Ligand SMILES: [Zn+2]
């Protein structure tokens with residue numbers, strides 16, 4: 001095991017609903033022989049951090065380090081880590097994964113039998129997040145990926161979650177050239193799903209968002225922008241009254257789910273990566289039956305998508321570096337969460353830089 005003798009670090013911690021605080025805390029240590037410790041260079045703020053921040057998901061301990069998107073340099077490895085050494089630059093998806101179990105082998109790394117979610121600790125168990133100077137990464141050989149030379153920290157961070165999730169959403173939507181496709185929700189993942197959908201051949205692509213700047217960003221990527229109010233009428237008009245073939249829903253609230261149902265034609269596919277925290281669907285089982293609906297959803301197996309996409313991003317096939325709009329220091333965490341969660345100052349994607 002390599003030497004790493006940190007003493008105290010700072011981390012952005014969950015305080016209570018609506019509040020985070022930057023605290024001094026003990027450095028992480030190697031706890032298992034498969035662990036690595038990353039010295040963080042960039043950590044993302046993500047829409048899914050806001051489920052916890054706003055209290056839509058509950059149960060996380062006060063003092064848990066927030067965040068699950070990370071790029072950094074390895075400063076310590078456990079005895080069983082084979083593929084990484086101190087000094088390597090690496091990035092990690094939002095869940096750990098062993099690389100060997102049934103789920104990892106079949107590409108569903110987000111459901112690894114021994115996987116854990118970063119930034120989720122209940123009653124002292126679980127993993128701290130990545131918005132801190134150092135982070136412990138269990139199952140390092142299966143979880144981490146070396147950052148190729150020429151790949152920026154921003155691109156690596158987006159591959160660790162948002163771009164992989166956008167690509168996963170587009171792939172689940174059964175996109176082929178000629179089909180009418182719709183993206184609902186033009187935050188970072190929605191905009192990146194537009195890039196993915198176009199890569200998969202989407203030509204007739206609509207993007208729905210209530211916020212004008214986000215519609216403009218979608219239009220710049222080649223989608224036709226629509227407000228939620230106008231969307232059903234416009235899409236029906238454009239499809240001889242049928243509706244869209246493929247609908248990607250990246251919002252995660254009942255109104256967006258209902259809209260996804262309304263804009264879709266019978267026999268279409270709804271692909272959902274918005275995280276729905278309400279107990280019921282916004283359409284009924286008979287609604288689904290009457291539309292011959294295919295509904296696909298789930299947590300993105302980001303580690304699997306990192307394998308698929310990293311070289312393609314490093315080679316310049318996808319231009320995703322411009323998606324980070326705001327950068328903060330950890331000492332500015334309260335303002336960072338305020339700006340990000342309230343979309344102040346045109347904020348779409350924010351990161352902590354170290
Ligand atoms: Zn995320």
Ligand SMILES: [Zn+2]
Pocket residue numbers: 097098099100101102103104105111112113114115
């Ligand atoms: Zn596994």
